Amino acid sequence: MKPGVLLFNLGGPEKIGDVKPFLVNLFSDPEIIPVPFAKILQKPLAHFIASRRQKMSEGYYRAIGGGSPLLKITRAQAESLEASLKEDYPNLKTYTAMRYWKPSVKDALEEIRKDGITDLVLLPLYPQRSKATMDSSYGDFYRVMPSANSIKLHPIYEWYHHPKYIEAFTENIQREIDALPEKYKNKFHLIFSAHSLPVKWILEGDPYEKQIHETCHLMLKNLRGVQRWHLSYQSRTKYLKWLEPSTLDLFKKLSSDTDHALILVPLSFVSDHVETLYEIDILYQKEAKALGYPYVKRVESLNTQPTFIAALKDLVLNELRGAS
Template sequence: MPARSSDIRRGVLLFNLGGPETLEDVRPFLFNLFSDPEIIRIKNDAVRKLLAWFIAATRQLKSRGLYRQIGGGSPLRKITEDQAAALETALEQRGLRARVYVGMRCWKPSIDDAVGRIAEDRLSHLIALPLFPQHSFTTTGSCLNYFKRVIRERGLAASTAVQYIDAWYGEPLYIESVADLIREATARFPDKDSKEIHLLYSAHSIPARYVTEGDPYLEQTQKTVALINARLGNHFRSTLAFQSKVGPVKWLEPATMEVIARFGRNGTKQVLVVPISFVSDHIETLQEIDILYKRLAKEAGIPEFHRAASLNLYPKFIECLATLCLNTFQSIDD
């Protein structure tokens, strides 16, 4: 990350959910996750936290087993901090000196930690940028609502002008980045004819009732898929599905694992999974898709099952984030 200077008055705060970095972190991470009122919609704090304690206690062994399969912890913090460093460099190369911070909703460095650093640095302007292309109450909504409460309580809202970037799924460089990674991944298939490769877009699921209550996530995810397909010339067959369901309530459908089973029954031979609501590798890509779904595909008789790379530090994606920030700062200056 470029050297810090006391005369830098602008900043960017990148938000993500975070993830446990060791097996010992799993239980407290799960508690933080399920304590979130945007995820477990119980108004009574004490009851919600009691339920979160119960879920964390009962799920920790299974979750530790999953994290053990990917080396014992999530790489999300390191990837996000690397994205922050790359973004800071990209902004400086385009003439803007700004500090880029990381705040995790459910783990470390926390949003509270980030706000503390921002206050110490006495910024005049800050961009709040959730690393979720599509808005959901459970991700962007949760991060920004909590952030607004923290800066209000600490008095930062009065001293630092904050600009919020919400959904950015339609950004051309984001769409181009995902399309590029899909094209790169198709080289792994023996039959490279686009008509013989089925794109399986896999997005993190949310409870279906959230959509009926106004969550725009489903519509924005569908629009994302349409934009990427158009960028690819609509040459591929594609299906949007949803992964990572937790609990007995109805979630968005179809489930990714059910689609994989259907592909097997229908004789589909080449499937490329495209993580559509994730910008970084973590448990849902490295374990759920790369290990679990790959095994399910093999059992279903799908001989060629691959995943498009996550955005991570893809240069065009970093340029996308830089463009979002530059355009936002430009609107302030205008």
């Protein structure tokens, strides 16, 4: 056996010049912007939406240094995972594939074939399952992967309930709770902020919302000192009805408690990118301070946190040992 692990993530523009083509790729996905009766219009519509949003998105990326760090972080996660598995599988290699940017699934598969991989674990870096993330990445993979394929595939699906993933996140959350100034120890709101989804998708059977709720409850069982907690949703766009409440609306709803601290948990994200570095760290911080909250902290993203890498290692080992 010569094993490999392919880590999937969304992708992001690495420089300002990448913003529009990244947005075109994103809005060309029929799972994101469905055009069921006129597929020929998918690409022109994607270009139109990307052009409308380009300037605003470029501003976001300029505010966080000129590009997304997601590829760099995902590669670091892959390297850490590969190093953690060397004792069990000395010849194992890791690869990355981005859904809407580079390296693509096609790029990754070229490397995988060249390296002679016989068993490939598919590891989406989305703990909760949704057609917008995990299912979209798998759809992209199976469109590119030839049906006459000699590589044995080991796909991993939702893993939001994995004990080490829960442990990793609660370690980071507890560290922020423990670091609260004394006057806020019993006066803080813990806010789990997850990426929103259109309500229509949930009604059609997408399991994401249910799994987000379950993730919150699993984490709360392991946390100390939490008296007030809330779940909210971020990153929604206009026109459709999205999961509620939005994180900003929740800030306003709780604003009678502006003598309380806020601790924000980037719940559905395992890496830093524009939704954490701009939306939470800049936009939400500014809005919370304007409403009068005196102390607002975001829980650190998982990135290459050791317990998180141990969770990924455990997921991979479970697949490969089952294949042996």
